[in-house]
Amino acid sequence: xxxxxxxxxxxxxxxxxxxxxxxxxxxxxxxxxxxxxxxxxxxxxxxxxxxxxxxxxxxxxxxxxxxxxxxxxxxxxxxxxxxxxxxxxxxxxxxxxxxxxxxxxxxxxxxxxxxxxxxxxxxxxxxxxxxxxxxxxxxxxxxxxxxxxxxxxxxxxxxxxxxxxxxxxxxxxxxxxxxxxxxxxxxxxxxxxxxxxxxxxxxxxxxxxxxxxxxxxxxxxxxxxxxxxxxxxxxxxxxxxxxxxxxxxxxxxxxxxxxxxxxxxxxxxxxxxxxxxxxxxxxxxxxxxxxxxxxxxxxxxxxxxxxxxxxxxxxxxxxxxxxxxxxxxxxxxxxxxxxxxxxxxxxxxxxxxxxxxxxxxxxxxxxxxxxxxxxxxxxxxxxxxxxxxxxxxxxxxxxxxxxxxxxxxxxxxxxxx
Amino acid sequence: xxxxxxxxxxxxxxxxxxxxxxxxxxxxxxxxxxxxxxxxxxxxxxxxxxxxxxxxxxxxxxxxxxxxxxxxxxxxxxxxxxxxxxxxxxxxxxxxxxxxxxxxxxxxxxxxxxxxxxxxxxxxxxxxxxxxxxxxxxxxxxxxxxxxxxxxxxxxxxxxxxxxxxxxxxxxxxxxxxxxxxxxxxxxxxxxxxxxxxxxxxxxxxxxxxxxxxxxxxxxxxxxxxxxxxxxxxxxxxxxxxxxxxxxxxxxxxxxxxxxxxxxxxxxxxxxxxxxxxxxxxxxxxxxxxxxxxxxxxxxxxxxxxxxxxxxxxxxxxxxxxxxxxxxxxxxxxxxxxxxxxxxxxxxxxxxxxxxxxxxxxxxxxxxxxxxxxxxxxxxxxxxxxxxxxxxxxxxxxxxxxxxxxxxxxxxxxxxx
Numbered sequence: 001x002x003x004x005x006x007x008x009x010x011x012x013x014x015x016x017x018x019x020x021x022x023x024x025x026x027x028x029x030x031x032x033x034x035x036x037x038x039x040x041x042x043x044x045x046x047x048x049x050x051x052x053x054x055x056x057x058x059x060x061x062x063x064x065x066x067x068x069x070x071x072x073x074x075x076x077x078x079x080x081x082x083x084x085x086x087x088x089x090x091x092x093x094x095x096x097x098x099x100x101x102x103x104x105x106x107x108x109x110x111x112x113x114x115x116x117x118x119x120x121x122x123x124x125x126x127x128x129x130x131x132x133x134x135x136x137x138x139x140x141x142x143x144x145x146x147x148x149x150x151x152x153x154x155x156x157x158x159x160x161x162x163x164x165x166x167x168x169x170x171x172x173x174x175x176x177x178x179x180x181x182x183x184x185x186x187x188x189x190x191x192x193x194x195x196x197x198x199x200x201x202x203x204x205x206x207x208x209x210x211x212x213x214x215x216x217x218x219x220x221x222x223x224x225x226x227x228x229x230x231x232x233x234x235x236x237x238x239x240x241x242x243x244x245x246x247x248x249x250x251x252x253x254x255x256x257x258x259x260x261x262x263x264x265x266x267x268x269x270x271x272x273x274x275x276x277x278x279x280x281x282x283x284x285x286x287x288x289x290x291x292x293x294x295x296x297x298x299x300x301x302x303x304x305x306x307x308x309x310x311x312x313x314x315x316x317x318x319x320x321x322x323x324x325x326x327x328x329x330x331x332x333x334x335x336x337x338x339x340x341x342x343x344x345x346x347x348x349x350x351x352x353x354x355x356x357x358x359x360x361x362x363x364x365x366x367x368x369x370x371x372x373x374x375x376x377x378x379x380x381x382x383x384x385x386x387x388x389x390x391x392x393x394x395x396x397x398x399x400x401x402x403x404x405x406x407x408x409x410x411x412x413x414x415x416x417x
Numbered sequence: 418x419x420x421x422x423x424x425x426x427x428x429x430x431x432x433x434x435x436x437x438x439x440x441x442x443x444x445x446x447x448x449x450x451x452x453x454x455x456x457x458x459x460x461x462x463x464x465x466x467x468x469x470x471x472x473x474x475x476x477x478x479x480x481x482x483x484x485x486x487x488x489x490x491x492x493x494x495x496x497x498x499x500x501x502x503x504x505x506x507x508x509x510x511x512x513x514x515x516x517x518x519x520x521x522x523x524x525x526x527x528x529x530x531x532x533x534x535x536x537x538x539x540x541x542x543x544x545x546x547x548x549x550x551x552x553x554x555x556x557x558x559x560x561x562x563x564x565x566x567x568x569x570x571x572x573x574x575x576x577x578x579x580x581x582x583x584x585x586x587x588x589x590x591x592x593x594x595x596x597x598x599x600x601x602x603x604x605x606x607x608x609x610x611x612x613x614x615x616x617x618x619x620x621x622x623x624x625x626x627x628x629x630x631x632x633x634x635x636x637x638x639x640x641x642x643x644x645x646x647x648x649x650x651x652x653x654x655x656x657x658x659x660x661x662x663x664x665x666x667x668x669x670x671x672x673x674x675x676x677x678x679x680x681x682x683x684x685x686x687x688x689x690x691x692x693x694x695x696x697x698x699x700x701x702x703x704x705x706x707x708x709x710x711x712x713x714x715x716x717x718x719x720x721x722x723x724x725x726x727x728x729x730x731x732x733x734x735x736x737x738x739x740x741x742x743x744x745x746x747x748x749x750x751x752x753x754x755x756x757x758x759x760x761x762x763x764x765x766x767x768x769x770x771x772x773x774x775x776x777x778x779x780x781x782x783x784x785x786x787x788x789x790x791x792x793x794x795x796x797x798x799x800x801x802x803x804x805x806x807x808x809x810x811x812x813x814x815x816x817x818x819x820x821x822x823x824x825x826x827x828x829x830x831x832x833x834x
Binding site (some may be wrong): 020022023055101103105107109111113116118197200201213216219220221222223239241242246248249253300314334352356357358360361362363364365366368369371372374377378379389390391392394395397404405406407408409410411412413414415416 | 785
């Protein structure tokens with residue numbers, strides 16, 4: 001345990017020193033580094049693919065799930081996507097130094113609030129090696145030093161990617177240790193990162209297990225992301241022409257992401273006609289259905305258990321419940337939802353407004369798929385994750401959400417009366 | 418321990434239910450409640466003073482410090498101040514529902530980000546009973562339910578104040594349990610509050626001990642406030658006419674608050690003339706001086722120990738150090754400062770700009786007293802505390818800092834491509 005603590009303390013110290021320098025770097029230097037990072041990935045595709053092949057081989061031997069291996073596997077196109085992603089981040093306006101407010105106090109103090117970096121950011125994530133590149137680029141653009149903790153299954157891929165990014169940043173004149181990868185295996189290192197006081201914020205990207213571990217161990221401020229038990233509620237006036245495509249899109253277009261729907265709630269008035277139509281379409285897309293008793297009276301499906309309502313499947317499975325009122329739907333969402341993305345399908349104005357107001361979630365929809373909750377769609381540019389807590393940032397987090405502020409006060413001798 | 422957990426869980430459940438209702442309350446209802454709360458305090462001064470006298474008597478028996486007993490003691494004027502404070506909060510514009518941004522996505526989704534309450538706020542504070550009224554009013558105005566954990570030395574005062582506020586809120590039609598006081602003595606209740614998952618945010622208002630306990634125990638997001646080891650650095654070009662009044666103001670005007678200065682740094686070029694002038698003025702105001710060797714060569718004072726540099730005296734004591742460069746001053750502030758309020762006294766433009774940029778603190782000053790860091794001066798209205806962390810809010814926190822946001826998305830059948 002001594003070693004773990006020494007290693008982490010040293011990483012924290014280095015990150016803090018890098019952060020102090022990086023906070024003063026101008027936009028041109030940061031953008032030059034980002035372009036160099038993108039180029040480095042493009043120029044070293046064979047090495048990246050070779051390292052990735054080792055990870056994939058190991059994952060297959062370890063019999064990881066098919067979706068996990070898919071997320072882990074890189075190819076030429078995915079690496080090109082990583083490089084383009086970094087270039088898109090470079091093209092965003094620099095948030096640092098931007099004024100948030102400015103006024104002159106009655107005493108004649110000029111008080112300006114400006115954006116500054118958070119400082120040192122720790123990010124814990126799993127399998128997908130492209131997160132290494134995205135996250136490093138978002139943190140660097142916003143002037144933050146980052147300590148990356150990728151999944152052990154992607155360690156070889158992450159090592160080569162982090163090495164290329166670090167060298168490129170250095171070659172462009174940015175300080176050492178802007179980007180550090182914590183690549184030592186063992187859960188004790190992840191726990192030690194959660195306890196590292198030099199972190200200004202910890203961003204865990206993962207499921208409920210990681211969330212619980214962070215709650216338990218973290219000694220630094222954190223932002224919970226990506227926990228998505230999302231619902232769609234079909235009200236009595238739901239348009240069937242709209243309902244079926246929205247249900248299919250929200251469940252099937254990309255089932256492994258956090259804004260995919262996990263539970264469908266049908267009002268008992270529309271359920272007899274609408275539920276079978278939605279279920280037929282979902283089954284045609286290979287979705288496994290699990291319903292409560294009332295749902296199963298209307299369509300043949302497996303029974304849903306109490307556990308189902310609280311489960312983020314991230315897979316082609318959906319749970320279905322028939323409710324007798326909007327209140328019952330709201331209560332179900334309040335109880336089992338994760339405050340991520342919730343949608344109502346209705347043509348009733350008052351009901352739509354009530355849903356928009358009463359549902360406590362980062363994104364609340366009327367007549368649209370939950371799949372739109374995303375930094376790009378919401379106008380924030382690339383995202384580092386989707387916050388499901390209320391503090392600091394809620395919903396998609398772009399580079400502005402990776403900043404803090406500071407007040408600069410210029411006086412000429414003022415004292416407080 | 419079982420009892421503690423049951424009691425806290427129940428308080429959390431009640432607060433959550435109140436928060437859901439309060440989030441939907443309109444501004445008029447909240448302001449009516451606030452005016453009723455102010456009136457209730459005014460109309461029950463004798464009962465409040467009677468309860469307060471019990472606390473003061475006990476504090477004297479327990480031999481609490483004189484400043485602590487002063488902070489604890491209420492009188493007619495202080496109660497009137499509490500009532501006026503609540504009325505000022507009522508007069509602020511309601512932050513809830515206010516639009517932060519709005520745009521139409523390429524798919525035709527109308528996406529609006531609006532302010533919503535945080536939900537359930539826990540506040541831990543000490544001695545001063547007026548904090549009970551201020552905090553309850555700020556939380557209520559911003560639509561949040563609050564669980565108040567005041568110091569045990571003020572328990573009788575807090576009980577009567579909380580009772581009057583709660584009854585007034587209820588009489589104005591707000592839900593039960595908007596304001597709850599956790600008045601059971603014992604540190605285990607404070608710890609249990611830090612672990613209460615129903616809290617959307619915990620705001621500890623206190624010193625380093627409380628800060629350490631929160632880091633250790635908290636299982637919820639928190640905002641650290643009010644830890645202030647503040648510095649003033651006198652550069653070679655510091656104007657003596659300005660320097661002496663600023664030093665005296667920052668140290669003596671109200672030594673017990675977090676934005677009071679604790680350490681003075683003098684550049685060796687200006688120290689021979691300026692340090693004795695500043696020290697003479699401070700001594701005339703009853704300030705105890707503690708200096709490093711170089712400072713003691715210039716003025717007779719006690720030696721400062723390593724511990725002094727890290728101490729928030731909150732008293733008429735100041736530590737003094739002579740440095741040989743701006744870099745040394747910046748390094749000292751980075752090492753011992755608490756990122757609260759830092760000031761440079763200089764007439765050198767480049768040096769002033771460098772200090773403003775390089776110092777990592779909530780408020781950075783040129784040629785002014787640190788005492789100005791305050792919600793009122795900074796244009797935020799009344800404050801619930803001064804955040805010394807970077808996440809969510811930094812510096813003075815007004816009612817807007819007690820809110821989160823939510824995205825409302827209105828569509829007409831959109832699915833993600």
